[in-house]
Amino acid sequence: MNRGINLAMIRDLPQRLIAPLDPSLMLIAGLLLLMSIGVMGSASPERLNSQLINVAVALVVMRALAQVPPQRLMHLAVPVYLIGLLLLIAVALFGDVSKGARRWLNLGFMRAQPSELMKIAVPLLLAWFFQKREAMPRLSDYGVAALLLVLPVALIARQPDLGTAVLVLAAGFYVIFFAGLSWKILIGMAVSALAAAPLVWTLLHDYQRSRIITLFDPEQDPLGKGFHIIQSTIAIGSGGILGKGWRAGTQAQLEFIPERHTDFIFAVFSEEFGLIGNLVLLVLYALLIGRGLMIAANAATLFSRLLAGAVTLIFFTYAFVNMGMVSGILPVVGVPLPLISYGGTALVTLFIGIGILMSIHGHRMLVQK
Amino acid sequence: MEFKNPQEELERFRSRLGVAGGFVLFCFALLFMRFVWLQIIQHDYYQTRAEDNRISLVPIVPNRGLILDRNGLVLARNYSAYTLEITPSKIPDLEKSIDGLAAIIDIQPKDRKRFRKLLEESRNFESLPIRTRLTDEEVAKFIAHRYRFPGVDIKARLFRQYPGGAFASHMLGYIGRVTDRDLEKIEAKDLEANYRGTEHFGKTGLEQHYEFDLHGNTGFEQVEVDAGGRAVRTLARTAPLAGNNLTLTVDAELQRIAEQAFGDRKGALVAIEPATGGILALVAVPNYDPNLFVDGIDTQNWKELNESPDKPMVNRALNGTYPPGSTFKPFMALGALTIGKRRPEQLISDPGFYNFGGHVFRDDKKGGHGMVDMYKSIVQSCDTYYYMLANDMGIDNISAFMGQLGLGSRTGIDIDGESEGVLPSQEWKRKHFRKPEQQKWFAGETISIGIGQGYNAYTPIQLAHATAILANNGVVFRPHLVKFITDTRSGKQILIEPKPTRTLTLKPEHIEVIRNAMVGVNKEGTGARAFAGAEYVSGGKTGTAQVYSLKGAEYKAGGVKKELRDHALFIAFAPADNPRIALAVLVENGGFGAQAAAPIARQVLDYYLLGKRPKAPAQPDEAAVEEDDE
Numbered sequence: 001m002n003r004g005i006n007l008a009m010i011r012d013l014p015q016r017l018i019a020p021l022d023p024s025l026m027l028i029a030g031l032l033l034l035m036s037i038g039v040m041g042s043a044s045p046e047r048l049n050s051q052l053i054n055v056a057v058a059l060v061v062m063r064a065l066a067q068v069p070p071q072r073l074m075h076l077a078v079p080v081y082l083i084g085l086l087l088l089i090a091v092a093l094f095g096d097v098s099k100g101a102r103r104w105l106n107l108g109f110m111r112a113q114p115s116e117l118m119k120i121a122v123p124l125l126l127a128w129f130f131q132k133r134e135a136m137p138r139l140s141d142y143g144v145a146a147l148l149l150v151l152p153v154a155l156i157a158r159q160p161d162l163g164t165a166v167l168v169l170a171a172g173f174y175v176i177f178f179a180g181l182s183w184k185i186l187i188g189m190a191v192s193a194l195a196a197a198p199l200v201w202t203l204l205h206d207y208q209r210s211r212i213i214t215l216f217d218p219e220q221d222p223l224g225k226g227f228h229i230i231q232s233t234i235a236i237g238s239g240g241i242l243g244k245g246w247r248a249g250t251q252a253q254l255e256f257i258p259e260r261h262t263d264f265i266f267a268v269f270s271e272e273f274g275l276i277g278n279l280v281l282l283v284l285y286a287l288l289i290g291r292g293l294m295i296a297a298n299a300a301t302l303f304s305r306l307l308a309g310a311v312t313l314i315f316f317t318y319a320f321v322n323m324g325m326v327s328g329i330l331p332v333v334g335v336p337l338p339l340i341s342y343g344g345t346a347l348v349t350l351f352i353g354i355g356i357l358m359s360i361h362g363h364r365m366l367v368q369k
Numbered sequence: 370m371e372f373k374n375p376q377e378e379l380e381r382f383r384s385r386l387g388v389a390g391g392f393v394l395f396c397f398a399l400l401f402m403r404f405v406w407l408q409i410i411q412h413d414y415y416q417t418r419a420e421d422n423r424i425s426l427v428p429i430v431p432n433r434g435l436i437l438d439r440n441g442l443v444l445a446r447n448y449s450a451y452t453l454e455i456t457p458s459k460i461p462d463l464e465k466s467i468d469g470l471a472a473i474i475d476i477q478p479k480d481r482k483r484f485r486k487l488l489e490e491s492r493n494f495e496s497l498p499i500r501t502r503l504t505d506e507e508v509a510k511f512i513a514h515r516y517r518f519p520g521v522d523i524k525a526r527l528f529r530q531y532p533g534g535a536f537a538s539h540m541l542g543y544i545g546r547v548t549d550r551d552l553e554k555i556e557a558k559d560l561e562a563n564y565r566g567t568e569h570f571g572k573t574g575l576e577q578h579y580e581f582d583l584h585g586n587t588g589f590e591q592v593e594v595d596a597g598g599r600a601v602r603t604l605a606r607t608a609p610l611a612g613n614n615l616t617l618t619v620d621a622e623l624q625r626i627a628e629q630a631f632g633d634r635k636g637a638l639v640a641i642e643p644a645t646g647g648i649l650a651l652v653a654v655p656n657y658d659p660n661l662f663v664d665g666i667d668t669q670n671w672k673e674l675n676e677s678p679d680k681p682m683v684n685r686a687l688n689g690t691y692p693p694g695s696t697f698k699p700f701m702a703l704g705a706l707t708i709g710k711r712r713p714e715q716l717i718s719d720p721g722f723y724n725f726g727g728h729v730f731r732d733d734k735k736g737g738h739g740m741v742d743m744y745k746s747i748v749q750s751c752d753t754y755y756y757m758l759a760n761d762m763g764i765d766n767i768s769a770f771m772g773q774l775g776l777g778s779r780t781g782i783d784i785d786g787e788s789e790g791v792l793p794s795q796e797w798k799r800k801h802f803r804k805p806e807q808q809k810w811f812a813g814e815t816i817s818i819g820i821g822q823g824y825n826a827y828t829p830i831q832l833a834h835a836t837a838i839l840a841n842n843g844v845v846f847r848p849h850l851v852k853f854i855t856d857t858r859s860g861k862q863i864l865i866e867p868k869p870t871r872t873l874t875l876k877p878e879h880i881e882v883i884r885n886a887m888v889g890v891n892k893e894g895t896g897a898r899a900f901a902g903a904e905y906v907s908g909g910k911t912g913t914a915q916v917y918s919l920k921g922a923e924y925k926a927g928g929v930k931k932e933l934r935d936h937a938l939f940i941a942f943a944p945a946d947n948p949r950i951a952l953a954v955l956v957e958n959g960g961f962g963a964q965a966a967a968p969i970a971r972q973v974l975d976y977y978l979l980g981k982r983p984k985a986p987a988q989p990d991e992a993a994v995e996e997d998d999e
Contacts, residue, residue, distance in 0.1 A: 178385050180378075231596075234422065237407040237415025250423045254595040275408040282397050289393050293386050305382055313389060320396045327403050 542574020759819025
């Protein structure tokens with residue numbers, strides 16, 4: 001008897017394991033991961049094994065989150081945010097300096113990068129915040145939300161880690177946007193930001209200005225900061241329509257592309273697979289985002305909706321900022337290509353996002369039930 | 370408080386999702402347009418840039434042309450050796466790296482000094498040798514430890530070598546590392562491309578003058594390189610073309626005998642083939658070892674060479690200027706004949722002095738030479754004759770005639786930086802002095818000009834050149850060292866055409882008088898002791914140039930410090946009837962010309978005309994002092 005139950009349990013195990021997983025999200029993410037492995041095999045074959053381990057860890061985390069009900073996540077919102085904020089303050093005070101930036105906190109047994117946590121913690125908290133305001137949110141609520149957002153963003157920006165700051169800011173902004181901040185205010189903010197730009201420009205130091213000029217016109221500094229972006233645009237442009245073929249990109253194989261396994265992996269992909277490859281990648285991201293937005297549209301609670309919408313758009317931010325900077329239309333900030341770039345931290349964060357989406361999708365009927 | 374309407378709220382949320390979705394598609398469309406721009410419209414441009422990145426043209430430096438003497442003896446050549454090179458821009462702590470290298474490869478303090486000097490002079494991104502001429506064992510040792518020394522590499526390079534060491538160094542010159550000033554010269558010739566990869570440039574002597582002939586054509590190798598500049602594989606290759614060889618008019622053996630004839634004395638000797646202007650020997654001693662300069666000279670050797678009181682870096686043959694002393698007299702006599710101020714047989718009476726406006730100019734021979742004609746004036750070197758003659762001719766006639774003989778102007782020899790010397794004239798004085806009272810020429814100043822003293826100052830090559838003109842009956846050839854240049858590509862010999870540059874209007878009978886008198890010098894006059902027993906007939910003239918003004922006191926060689934002793938001079942040509950060689954010898958502080966300079970000329974002429982080799986350097990002939998009454 002016991003034996004039979006065990007057998008049944010074992011037989012049903014795969015079924016039970018994959019039950020909470022959304023097949024379409026799983027399919028798209030799986031294809032992207034396959035592409036990642038392919039590009040990694042060209043850009044940095046020696047890192048393939050460790051990236052496979054990263055993928056395995058990320059999938060386990062995703063699976064775990066996929067069955068955590070959104071209500072449970074809501075309870076976690078405040079403590080996670082507070083812990084993240086405290087860690088960020090700790091980093092600012094005692095963090096390790098690496099490559100000129102103070103981002104890491106040495107916890108003795110491991111080094112943690114608390115800013116990464118905030119990519120999820122901030123939308124989580126803001127979604128919780130708007131859920132708690134049962135009534136139509138008033139302007140003052142948006143003010144509070146903005147404050148809750150700006151606090152961690154400012155701490156991250158001064159590490160300095162512009163890439164993560166942009167991502168966290170965007171993630172938080174998406175929640176506020178979805179919560180219904182009026183168009184008047186949104187447009188007003190955009191206009192005043194544009195109007196303030198020249199004023200800010202006059203306040204900058206010369207070196208800051210020249211840095212900004214380099215961001216937009218890399219040829220000004222072809223051997224310094226501009227080198228990366230010049231080489232990556234050459235890689236993309238020389239790839240042509242069909243690409244040079246897997247492991248046949250000269251810019252990649254002869255190491256002209258910097259950071260070619262992390263932030264600039266798109267240049268490698270684009271050189272070797274051309275415009276066709278780029279189109280495939282864009283379509284996969286669009287499908288991933290579309291599926292996420294659908295999940296948000298059908299989510300049960302305000303909290304779930306806001307969280308799902310924001311998490312989905314995080315993928316968009318990653319993809320757009322990364323491809324934009326590598327192809328030379330956005331300034332260079334350290335943002336990886338989602339699900340493709342090497343690195344465990346970003347991968348785990350992104351799969352937490354996917355796990356949350358799956359959980360929201362899986363629990364969409366709970367209220368009705 | 371406004372309560373929310375769940376349905377309305379959901380609608381609004383969904384519309385915002387729609388906006389977000391639209392924004393996402395808009396942004397992705399932007400990206401896609403960017404990709405189309407880069408990958409279709411601009412594809413060719415980026416394709417080219419990727420190829421430019423990938424393919425690097427690596428210059429292959431050509432072998433420098435050889436320098437050979439007229440008989441094909443190699444005077445400058447190349448050899449290949451391994452050097453240990455450091456690229457300073459790739460190394461954060463140079464001293465530490467060098468210390469590390471010193472632990473496995475022998476690096477002497479002088480290597481470090483030389484490296485530091487190169488570093489100061491270097492252009493950026495250049496790799497500089499810390500050690501040259503590595504042994505095979507050292508090469509193997511370094512390769513085993515190479516991973517520890519990024520920015521340090523072993524390179525096979527061609528080195529210039531002067532097999533004779535210090536031999537003929539002032540003529541050959543040397544090469545050294547390319548400096549900014551050399552770069553300007555390269556740019557002026559629009560040869561930057563051909564000089565890519567070239568690290569050496571001719572600095573002095575023939576190496577400098579014929580730099581662009583010796584250099585050759587740089588070859589190129591198309592290699593695929595990675596971002597670090599390391600060659601991955603070779604795609605194509607254009608071979609370099611070695612520089613052209615120079616074959617000199619110089620006879621190396623004659624040059625050697627002439628150099629050795631000086632012993633350890635300082636001085637210069639220039640021997641010219643009168644019929645062509647080809648230089649047979651160009652000696653300036655002391656000389657220096659040009660090999661020291663090839664890999665960059667170390668500071669200690671540099672200091673020694675520059676600070677030595679003997680000034681070994683000065684090319685005395687071209688840059689030393691000396692009063693010609695009595696070697697000036699034959700030219701004075703020729704001038705007098707040409708402008709009709711004297712006839713050969715015209716006699717003057719020499720009481721042993723010449724009184725000009727109350728000032729007495731003394732003749733060396735007490736009581737004078739008696740009745741003196743032109744022949745006797747040259748053979749016995751009678752000063753009074755020339756004091757009078759100078760006064761009769763006047764300074765402007767003298768300078769005009771001497772100018773035609775090339776005195777006081779550059780001879781145009783194929784070595785750069787030749788000195789002009791001083792051919793005194795009224796105009797020269799006006800230009801040379803600043804104070805008005807000094808700018809005027811005094812008639813009294815003309816008197817000592819006549820015996821080759823006063824403002825007169827000429828280089829040894831000018832004296833040799835003037836002697837060659839006399840020996841060649843007034844037909845002037847530009848003195849030159851290179852006989853022909855061998856074009857490497859075609860193998861053709863490009864002759865440096867010995868074309869006469871001008872012919873002086875001299876009467877053959879006048880030339881005959883002077884040459885005859887100079888033959889008399891070596892037969893029965895001041896050169897007779899040095900040329901006793903010669904198996905050929907030669908013409909000569911001794912000279913002594915005052916370094917130290919003796920205010921009326923008798924000059925005694927032993928009584929004066931060596932640096933203040935007179936310079937000894939001798940000019941000569943031989944054989945007398947059809948001269949094949951004309952020369953000028955100068956021995957600094959050698960004393961009388963007959964004593965120090967004439968014996969050197971004898972050894973050179975003996976070898977050139979008879980193939981006779983001297984057993985020892987020319988010994989100063991102390992006994993000649995008594996007879997040399999200059």
